[in-house]
Amino acid sequence: MTATASEGDDRIIRESGIDARIALIVQPVLRGIGFRLVRVHLSGQNGLTLQIMAEREDGTMTVEDCEEVSRAVSPALDVDDPIEKAYHLEVSSPGIDRPLVRKSDFATWTGHLIKMETSVLVAERKRFKGKIAESDADGVLIARDKAAYGEEPTVRVPYDAIADARLVLTDDLIREALSKDNRARKEAKKRRGEPEDAPEGAELDAEDGTEQES
Numbered sequence: 106m107t108a109t110a111s112e113g114d115d116r117i118i119r120e121s122g123i124d125a126r127i128a129l130i131v132q133p134v135l136r137g138i139g140f141r142l143v144r145v146h147l148s149g150q151n152g153l154t155l156q157i158m159a160e161r162e163d164g165t166m167t168v169e170d171c172e173e174v175s176r177a178v179s180p181a182l183d184v185d186d187p188i189e190k191a192y193h194l195e196v197s198s199p200g201i202d203r204p205l206v207r208k209s210d211f212a213t214w215t216g217h218l219i220k221m222e223t224s225v226l227v228a229e230r231k232r233f234k235g236k237i238a239e240s241d242a243d244g245v246l247i248a249r250d251k252a253a254y255g256e257e258p259t260v261r262v263p264y265d266a267i268a269d270a271r272l273v274l275t276d277d278l279i280r281e282a283l284s285k286d287n288r289a290r291k292e293a294k295k296r297r298g299e300p301e302d303a304p305e306g307a308e309l310d311a312e313d314g315t316e317q318e319s
Contacts, residue, residue, distance in 0.1 A: 116206040117264045120145050126187045127155065131178045135159055138177050140170070143199045143206055153192035155182075158199050163289040164213075166198035201282045205270040211240040217281070218250065218273040223266045233260065234273070 120128050128145045135142050143158040159174050160166045175196045182194070205211055205219065214237060221233045235247040244263040252258050272278055294300070 114142070115208075116142070117208060118204070118206045118267060118269065123147055123187060127157075127182070130181050130185050130187060131157060134178050134181050135174065138173065140174055144204055147188065147192070151193060153188065153190055154195055155188065155192050156195045156197065158197055158204070160199055161293075163293060165286060165289045165293065171196040171198065201279060202272050202274040205272065208240065208242070208264060211237055211245045211270075214272060214278075215239060217278050218275055219247070219270055220273055221247065221262065221270040222268045223262060224268040225266050227262050227266055228257070228260045230260075233262070235260075 114128075114132055119125065124145045124147055127147065128142060131145065132142050140159045140161055143160055144156070145158075146156045148154050148156070157174065157178060159170075161170065175194060178196075179194065182188075203210075205214065216236060218234070218236050223231050223233075225231075227233075233247050233249065234251075235249040238246040238248045238259060240246070244261055245267075246259055246261050248259050249256065
């Protein structure tokens with residue numbers, strides 16, 4: 106991952122190479138139907154697999170949402186045809202142990218454990234594990250999980266140095282993620298005028314998704 110500029114993309118951690126080309130294609134399509142892009146990744150798994158990770162503005166993502174995104178982005182990918190070989194399209198939610206790609210993600214998950222890699226040395230390291238102590242407009246303060254002898258217990262990492270960041274699955278994270286998801290779904294139902302006891306499309310999972318072959 107790298108931070109190349111893209112119009113209308115508020116992510117601080119973005120793709121490079123072919124992944125960036127694909128992101129430019131799907132980003133406006135997602136915005137047009139009320140979703141935001143989390144991550145794009147083309148891998149050689151099972152031939153070629155294109156993973157598009159997305160979510161609604163409120164952070165929810167049901168199986169039905171994954172299907173809607175898949176139906177919307179497939180024609181755009183067919184027209185631009187950025188991938189020369191046949192591939193499987195996999196649309197999924199970010200999951201509970203999600204990647205953090207926006208400044209708002211770090212604020213939302215303050216107090217939770219993350220793993221982070223930087224593109225340059227920060228406090229003589231490129232890899233960190235610790236809790237998000239605080240975040241501001243310029244960077245994030247990490248309380249180290251296990252500081253080595255002589256190291257400061259906290260380290261401030263500027264956003265432009267972050268290459269990758271992801272939540273670490275803990276009991277506290279699972280409880281809060283499920284609680285946030287439940288509240289967001291209730292608010293969405295209220296906006297749509299649905300009763301709160303209407304059936305859910307899907308429970309929050311680490312890998313909700315749908316696949317199809319292109």
